[in-house]
Amino acid sequence: MTKSVCLFNHKGGVSKTTTTFNLGWVLANHGHKVLIVDLDPQCNLTGLVLGYSTVENGKMEGFYSSRENLTMKPVVEAAIKGSEPDIFIKSENGKLFPTENPGLFLLPGHLNTSDLDSQISVSLKIASGVPATKNVPGALPEILHKISKKEDIDYVIYDLSPNVGGLNEVIVMSSDYFIIPTSPDYFCLQAIGSLEKNIRKWHRDIIRFIEDNDFSKANFPIHNNPKFLGAIQQRYRPRKEKPAKSFQKWIDIIRESINENLVPSLAKIDCVVDGERMNTALENTDLEPYDLAHIPDFNSLIAISQQLSKPVFSLTDAEIAEVGRVFGHAEKTMQISRDNFKTVFADLCARVLILTS
Ligand SMILES: Nc1ncnc2c1ncn2[C@@H]1O[C@H](COP(=O)(O)OP(=O)(O)OP(=O)(O)O)[C@@H](O)[C@H]1O
Numbered sequence: 001m002t003k004s005v006c007l008f009n010h011k012g013g014v015s016k017t018t019t020t021f022n023l024g025w026v027l028a029n030h031g032h033k034v035l036i037v038d039l040d041p042q043c044n045l046t047g048l049v050l051g052y053s054t055v056e057n058g059k060m061e062g063f064y065s066s067r068e069n070l071t072m073k074p075v076v077e078a079a080i081k082g083s084e085p086d087i088f089i090k091s092e093n094g095k096l097f098p099t100e101n102p103g104l105f106l107l108p109g110h111l112n113t114s115d116l117d118s119q120i121s122v123s124l125k126i127a128s129g130v131p132a133t134k135n136v137p138g139a140l141p142e143i144l145h146k147i148s149k150k151e152d153i154d155y156v157i158y159d160l161s162p163n164v165g166g167l168n169e170v171i172v173m174s175s176d177y178f179i180i181p182t183s184p185d186y187f188c189l190q191a192i193g194s195l196e197k198n199i200r201k202w203h204r205d206i207i208r209f210i211e212d213n214d215f216s217k218a219n220f221p222i223h224n225n226p227k228f229l230g231a232i233q234q235r236y237r238p239r240k241e242k243p244a245k246s247f248q249k250w251i252d253i254i255r256e257s258i259n260e261n262l263v264p265s266l267a268k269i270d271c272v273v274d275g276e277r278m279n280t281a282l283e284n285t286d287l288e289p290y291d292l293a294h295i296p297d298f299n300s301l302i303a304i305s306q307q308l309s310k311p312v313f314s315l316t317d318a319e320i321a322e323v324g325r326v327f328g329h330a331e332k333t334m335q336i337s338r339d340n341f342k343t344v345f346a347d348l349c350a351r352v353l354i355l356t357s
């Protein structure tokens with residue numbers, strides 16, 4: 001059965017897209033079949049996988065019109081029209097787009113996703129008065145679920161845009177699990193506070209929507225109980241393999257806010273992963289509960305990684321030397337850094353596997 005995970009923070013630029021790609025890649029390396037879905041109209045995840053030049057040079061339209069690969073374009077059109085989700089079960093509706101990793105597939109994004117976002121937002125508000133729109137909010141989760149089931153996907157990971165619109169609401173609340181990527185700064189601390197209020201509001205909204213429109217709670221595609229797996233702290237400067245002091249301060253404050261405010265509040269609406277499972281996942285680490293990983297700045301590895309559409313930890317020695325044009329001490333430093341990231345992401349993957357087992 002497919003497990004769905006979304007990476008969500010309405011704060012922008014906290015590494016949602018990069019982590020979707022990297023986490024998808026390590027899960028695939030563990031033998032899982034993984035689908036990453038670009039639900040952001042900016043299509044950054046698509047750019048990351050296909051190479052930015054494809055997206056920038058206007059080659060995307062040809063890509064979308066190809067019958068070979070399934071993209072978000074027909075998915076969005078079907079969700080807006082309220083078509084039967086079963087149309088995506090038929091094989092002629094496109095193959096999954098492959099990546100450089102044989103176990104990892106992409107559902108490429110499309111600009112039209114923003115139209116669906118506004119339609120879902122309106123429908124969530126007015127459907128009880130305008131019943132014709134009542135199937136719009138559940139349509140996208142149901143179609144995505146059917147595609148994953150048809151393709152035997154083990155993990156589907158959703159990359160969302162940085163806002164609290166209707167599309168993000170239905171995807172977060174229909175997922176099995178969610179992770180909050182954060183960066184160690186004041187704005188992220190603020191975002192944790194508003195995320196807590198927002199998810200509780202979404203939870204109430206969906207309950208009301210189901211009741212007002214006479215849906216059966218058991219069969220409705222938005223289950224309304226996504227389990228919070230924890231936060232990933234990203235992009236700090238390390239000093240002697242630990243976050244530099246100024247970053248450590250924010251890491252601690254954000255972790256405190258998550259453990260003292262966010263987790264107890266989400267527990268009241270059954271939206272947190274089981275505490276015992278969390279203890280097992282973090283056994284033998286110096287991480288606190290709901291602290292899934294600490295990922296320092298990728299520095300110059302990021303440029304090579306984006307050029308090759310591969311995560312930093314999967315770059316080979318030859319790729320570092322040739323694409324990074326480095327040698328000697330600089331080359332060695334980058335190799336060591338790549339190996340450290342390999343360990344960080346393998347550990348993150350192991351924790352996610354335990355928490356979602
Ligand atoms: N650990 C890291 N070290 C260095 N750079 C990083 C790291 N993680 C992400 N980045 C870079 O930071 C920028 C923002 O990352 P990303 O696009 O993944 O964030 P996002 O949360 O998806 O942004 P948005 O809210 O716009 O969707 C990108 O340029 C990315 O390459």
Ligand SMILES: [Mg+2]
Pocket residue numbers: 016017018040044045159160161
């Ligand atoms: Mg993004």
